[in-house]
């Protein structure tokens with residue numbers, strides 16, 4: 247396997263020399279039908295409104311071959327040390343099922359290790375939901391609160407919110423505490439009945455300042471509640487690595503494990519998301535999510551880019567970033583359930599590919615990961631779409647949509663349901679962005695040729711959600727390979743943490759200022 251920079255690829259040079267096309271006149275019914283890829287898990291990726299021709303696609307295929315994107319994915323699945331910066335394997339796909347060979351590390355079959363944790367989650371969540379495991383005063387648990395930050399919060403939170411509307415059966419309510427701002431914890435705690443609340447303390451490292459601080463805050467609040475006989479340790483479970491300080495703690499009811507080979511932002515399908523989602527919705531729902539992700543992971547092995555949605559999305563993204571020089575990508579789900587999904591993808595994408603050096607530590611001379619932001623539609627339309635339509639920058643747009651609503655509680659008003667109105671808006675936006683509109687008044691002129699893709703499924707459920715999650719994780723992985731980055735470490739977040747500690751030590755009286763702790 248060869249690791250080389252994007253700008254040393256002959257296929258990339260060829261791509262740059264091709265005449266860019268405009269989607270203004272290209273968006274036709276035939277193209278919408280043809281430029282579509284079925285992904286596993288009930289998901290379809292459509293790239294009809296992306297500025298690519300058959301010639302572009304052919305060259306993107308050559309780029310995929312030249313950068314050995316599928317070979318690198320296979321190597322990752324087979325347990326090669328792809329996270330070179332931290333000298334670690336990258337095994338998050340294995341948390342949803344084995345695709346290729348068994349992977350052995352730390353003297354164990356890692357697939358079996360993740361499976362073992364799943365079994366444990368299944369049993370524990372079932373007992374809690376049946377009331378066989380109760381709080382310390384004997385009452386069944388009715389609420390779970392996840393305490394964690396970054397990957398230990400964003401993914402599980404986004405997935406929980408996405409599935410909240412898709413279940414008929416009894417759910418345990420979930421809440422989240424992440425920020426070290428004490429108001430975050432205070433706000434959540436103020437609405438809790440501690441006797442029926444189970445806290446899930448999630449930190450892979452077991453050392454994250456925010457999470458440990460919030461744990462202590464919660465323990466103090468439980469103790470201060472004055473509830474007779476309440477024991478905080480019977481109201482907390484830990485999700486962490488076996489070697490972390492939390493694992494040996496006797497202050498938790500139970501512990502579930504992940505390992506160093508699951509990056510925080512890729513950990514939603516491990517115990518990090520599994521404990522919460524299984525408690526909230528039942529283990530079967532979490533298993534369906536894993537199944538959807540596993541199906542998409544398998545599809546991502548396809549060499550032909552016209553049959554591999556994540557790979558096609560990744561390569562078009564590289565084209566937009568490195569040939570058309572677009573710095574920003576907007577994630578636009580037309581689904582209220584996905585309203586925190588863009589926030590999760592910000593971490594997945596920007597923490598993975600926000601890098602300026604390649605795998606060998608050499609500075610690269612081309613753009614890498616884009617800025618990611620997003621908001622659910624139609625809310626976003628009444629906020630930032632003005633810039634998307636008429637601003638001076640072209641932003642790459644990624645729409646997500648579903649034929650049916652989750653709750654199914656909808657009425658016909660003026661001849662159409664709300665779901666129809668929602669999807670009519672989605673479709674209208676794609677056309678408006680692509681085609682634009684001429685007007686004599688420059689203020690009302692829409693230039694068009696603004697590019698978008700569309701991920702769709704019948705409805706947002708555990709399976710389609712799992713596929714959606716895997717789609718983006720795999721897209722980011724392929725882009726990292728194309729850019730010759732290590733997408734699996736995050737050194738860029740360390741400096742601020744270290745300096746914050748110094749500031750704390752240097753300004754006990756005035757924690758915010760003291761001239762930035764006398765500039766350290």
Ligand SMILES: O=P(O)(O)OC[C@H]1O[C@](O)(CO)[C@@H](O)[C@@H]1O
Nearest residue numbers: 396397398449450451454510739
């Ligand atoms: O699970 P932990 O170890 O508390 O880490 C939380 C988050 O902190 C980070 O290291 C970044 O600060 C993320 O990558 C990670 O998801």
